[in-house]
Amino acid sequence: MSGADRIAVTAxxxxxxxxxxxxxVVVNWFAGEGGAVDVGDALCEIQVEKVGVDIEAPAxxxxxxIVFSEDDEFTIGDTLAWIEPE
Amino acid sequence: xxxxxxxxxxxxxxxxxxxxxxxxxxxEEYMEGKQPAFDISAGPLPGELHLAAGHEASGAGxxxxxxxxxxxxxPHRPHHIAIAKGVDLKRMTAEIFGRETGLSRGKGGHMHLFxxxxxxxxxxxxxxxxxxxxxxxxxxxxxxxDSVAVAYLGEGAIDQGAFLxxxxxxxxxxxxxxxxxxxxxxxxxxxKDRVTDVENGSQRASGFDMPGVRVNHDDAVxxxxxxxxxxxxxxxxxxxxxxxxxxxxxMGHFMGDPETxxxxxxxxxxxxxxxxxxLAEDLRARGVDSATLDDIESEAHDRVDEAIEWAKDxxxxxxxxxxxxxxxxxxSGVTDSEPQYELKRGDD
Amino acid sequence: MSQERQRPAVERELxxxxxxxxxxxxxxxDNEEVFYMGEDVADYGGIFDSTEGLLDEFGHDRVMDVPISxxxxxxxxxxxxxxxxxxxxxxxxxxxxxxxxxxxxxxxxKNTYMSGGAVNVPMVLTAAVGGTxxxxxxxxxxxxxxxxxxxxxxxxxxxxxxxxxGLMHNAIRDDDPVVYMFHKRLMGIGWMPAPQGPKTPVPxxxxxxxxxxxxxxxxxxDVTVVTLGLHVHRALDAAAELEDDGHDVEVIDLRSLVPLDxxxxxxxxxxxxxxxxxxxxxxxxxxxxxxVASVAEESLADLDAVxxxxxxxxxxxxxxxxxxxxxxxxxxxxxxxxxxx
Ligand SMILES: Cc1ncc(C[n+]2csc(CCOP(=O)(O)OP(=O)(O)O)c2C)c(N)n1
Numbered sequence: 001m002s003g004a005d006r007i008a009v010t011a012x013x014x015x016x017x018x019x020x021x022x023x024x025v026v027v028n029w030f031a032g033e034g035g036a037v038d039v040g041d042a043l044c045e046i047q048v049e050k051v052g053v054d055i056e057a058p059a060x061x062x063x064x065x066i067v068f069s070e071d072d073e074f075t076i077g078d079t080l081a082w083i084e085p086e
Numbered sequence: 087x088x089x090x091x092x093x094x095x096x097x098x099x100x101x102x103x104x105x106x107x108x109x110x111x112x113x114e115e116y117m118e119g120k121q122p123a124f125d126i127s128a129g130p131l132p133g134e135l136h137l138a139a140g141h142e143a144s145g146a147g148x149x150x151x152x153x154x155x156x157x158x159x160x161p162h163r164p165h166h167i168a169i170a171k172g173v174d175l176k177r178m179t180a181e182i183f184g185r186e187t188g189l190s191r192g193k194g195g196h197m198h199l200f201x202x203x204x205x206x207x208x209x210x211x212x213x214x215x216x217x218x219x220x221x222x223x224x225x226x227x228x229x230x231x232d233s234v235a236v237a238y239l240g241e242g243a244i245d246q247g248a249f250l251x252x253x254x255x256x257x258x259x260x261x262x263x264x265x266x267x268x269x270x271x272x273x274x275x276x277x278k279d280r281v282t283d284v285e286n287g288s289q290r291a292s293g294f295d296m297p298g299v300r301v302n303h304d305d306a307v308x309x310x311x312x313x314x315x316x317x318x319x320x321x322x323x324x325x326x327x328x329x330x331x332x333x334x335x336x337m338g339h340f341m342g343d344p345e346t347x348x349x350x351x352x353x354x355x356x357x358x359x360x361x362x363x364x365l366a367e368d369l370r371a372r373g374v375d376s377a378t379l380d381d382i383e384s385e386a387h388d389r390v391d392e393a394i395e396w397a398k399d400x401x402x403x404x405x406x407x408x409x410x411x412x413x414x415x416x417x418s419g420v421t422d423s424e425p426q427y428e429l430k431r432g433d434d
Numbered sequence: 435m436s437q438e439r440q441r442p443a444v445e446r447e448l449x450x451x452x453x454x455x456x457x458x459x460x461x462x463x464d465n466e467e468v469f470y471m472g473e474d475v476a477d478y479g480g481i482f483d484s485t486e487g488l489l490d491e492f493g494h495d496r497v498m499d500v501p502i503s504x505x506x507x508x509x510x511x512x513x514x515x516x517x518x519x520x521x522x523x524x525x526x527x528x529x530x531x532x533x534x535x536x537x538x539x540x541x542x543x544k545n546t547y548m549s550g551g552a553v554n555v556p557m558v559l560t561a562a563v564g565g566t567x568x569x570x571x572x573x574x575x576x577x578x579x580x581x582x583x584x585x586x587x588x589x590x591x592x593x594x595x596x597x598x599x600g601l602m603h604n605a606i607r608d609d610d611p612v613v614y615m616f617h618k619r620l621m622g623i624g625w626m627p628a629p630q631g632p633k634t635p636v637p638x639x640x641x642x643x644x645x646x647x648x649x650x651x652x653x654x655x656d657v658t659v660v661t662l663g664l665h666v667h668r669a670l671d672a673a674a675e676l677e678d679d680g681h682d683v684e685v686i687d688l689r690s691l692v693p694l695d696x697x698x699x700x701x702x703x704x705x706x707x708x709x710x711x712x713x714x715x716x717x718x719x720x721x722x723x724x725x726v727a728s729v730a731e732e733s734l735a736d737l738d739a740v741x742x743x744x745x746x747x748x749x750x751x752x753x754x755x756x757x758x759x760x761x762x763x764x765x766x767x768x769x770x771x772x773x774x775x
Contacts, residue, residue: 025123027624028449028633035445045449047624050124051344071627073122124625127567132754134569184568184753195570195752210572211530212502245501247533273502275478281501342625347477405759408751 140334147309159215185400216252223261242273449622457602472524504534543586579720600643646693654684
């Protein structure tokens with residue numbers, strides 16, 4: 001598997017403009033490494049400024065790496081996980 | 087300006103700046119250990135915390151008329167009312183920090199504050215303070231003293247049976263009770279017009295043949311005036327009154343409330359109208375200079391800082407104390423022995 | 435009892451709240467007559483995420499915010515249910531049952547019986563239960579025993595996302611009133627982190643879990659621990675610790691209190707001879723006493739030793755050291771198991 005084929009799951013979305021803080025925390029993962037996901041599936045839930053936000057799978061594929069685990073703090077825009085597309 | 091002395095205005099101002107600063111400090115303490123992830127059970131102050139920024143005028147304006155022997159029951163958002171009623175700030179703070187020297191020895195927390203010295207209590211179930219306030223009024227009436235009782239509730243509580251039943255009970259018995267609705271437009275995420283068809287909570291009074299008054303601004307002076315009439319009426323044994331005062335919820339319902347349901351304009355409007363600033367203007371108009379106001383404020387801050395520092399130094403309760411205070415008498419009641427009678431039965 | 439059956443491999447994990455919502459949404463899609471009423475259930479999505487996202491799909495007519503009038507809206511749920519609709523009505527915290535108990539136990543629970551079966555009340559009463567976050571005496575109770583004591587209501591307590599979904603489907607489809615008590619600490623809410631355990635794989639399709647089928651969450655031969663809700667996870671933690679000390683603990687998750695699966699408990703006690711009942715409700719006149727009595731009635735000879743672990747008969751205190759004192763933790767369960775010897 002070549003790294004270049006992987007798709008990053010990033011901590012951003014429509015909501016990014018509404019928040020002032022740039023730090024967030026991963027609250028729940030709904031898929032594990034090796035798990036198959038469909039585009040649009042909720043992959044994980046993050047909390048930014050007390051608001052919970054779902055991060056969705058950007059493509060059909062397999063979660064090959066989770067970069068930030070539950071309770072980990074990240075900066076908005078960080079790559080939370082990698083998906084290898086189908 | 088109506089029947090109010092400069093001394094009273096200053097006293098209300100003191101209560102209000104104390105309450106505002108107190109809650110700012112509590113908020114800081116509460117957020118410790120809760121960032122960046124908000125975990126309600128983390129940090130030195132766990133559990134729910136309902137702050138009252140924007141409600142201060144209703145605490146000060148009403149309680150300015152009250153004596154220590156008058157009773158106040160407050161709801162889940164109690165600090166501004168407690169402060170205005172003269173609850174011991176140090177012991178209240180120790181209670182909120184869960185310490186042994188707190189008002190309730192750490193058993194109650196911020197929603198369940200009891201200060202018997204000034205007849206103050208609050209409670210976390212909606213409208214629950216209304217019947218006990220009626221009861222305090224009943225006791226005063228039976229004993230023929232001239233104390234009164236005030237029950238505070240939110241506008242969300244006006245649909246609850248305990249409130250409506252208490253209005254009727256107080257009215258039919260002419261009890262010396264004043265019901266004060268603090269209308270901050272929201273019950274958590276529910277706007278008033280989603281849950282009731284009446285525009286003003288004070289309209290509830292007419293169904294019970296009781297005066298109902300609405301104060302349309304969180305103006306401490308106007309609230310003071312309306313409360314003065316109602317409390318005077320109660321003290322003169324002319325029966326209960328329902329007052330509704332407009333206040334503002336400057337913050338979330340509780341700490342940690344994301345307020346995603348709340349339009350930004352509404353949130354902004356709530357912080358623009360500040361009753362404390364309004365009262366400061368009233369005081370200046372009376373010739374009180376800014377230096378005097380600053381003094382009141384800085385003394386209030388000192389008292390608050392001192393209370394918080396004191397509270398944080400207080401001991402945690404011994405876990406074993408959890409088993410105490412369920413009763414005041416022994417479980418057996420006032421006796422542990424039973425007299426010996428010979429009971430003659432008819433068919434013996 | 436249920437471990438034999440073959441489940442298809444499921445990867446997707448859900449928190450308990452999402453599993454609850456998935457079941458409710460599926461039922462609402464299938465049946466126009468299902469609707470949800472409660473305080474802050476629409477725009478807020480439920481204080482404990484019990485209705486998160488439902489408003490978007492179903493609108494304010496079917497996901498109804500209600501006045502803070504529990505007597506009115508819980509009673510209205512009874513009335514609508516008797517008309518054949520399938521309301522789900524939420525009590526934000528179970529502790530608030532007091533203001534509306536008449537509608538719950540004199541109407542919801544009794545109308546079927548009082549009518550000789552002519553009337554039925556197909557509603558679900560959901561309620562958040564439990565402590566562990568210092569919310570004090572009026573917001574921390576479970577009151578499992580209070581509801582289970584009074585006849586006429588089925589009482590269900592999920593401990594994982596998998597169970598939460600299957601039990602919710604069964605609750606909504608049931609023609610009788612079901613009290614569905616979810617523990618706040620298990621929901622997987624961002625601001626109230628759950629322990630390990632309640633987040634589980636959850637099948638996408640709908641499925642029902644029968645009431646009265648306890649689940650053996652861990653098999654063991656030395657001691658039977660019977661519990662429910664949050665304490666299933668605390669008991670599993672205790673069992674893992676005890677394993678190192680040579681105690682082989684069986685953990686039974688009741689999943690429902692009414693009906694109660696005494697058979698699974700008795701079979702286990704016949705094997706182990708020792709019983710520990712763990713409950714987050716008050717000790718006296720409650721779940722622990724009931725389970726011990728049921729086993730004693732049917733199988734006294736098998737019972738060598740018994741312990742109860744529950745909240746001592748005091749309201750839940752606010753302060754952290756005192757709350758920790760009264761709510762059983764895994765150490766208390768370990769101690770109880772060790773005390774059996
Ligand atoms: C009987 C009962 N139902 C529901 C609640 C949950 N609850 C706590 S505060 C609140 C909203 C109260 O709104 P309002 O009375 O307007 O007061 P505010 O919080 O706005 O000051 C609700 C629904 C409760 N404590 N008691």
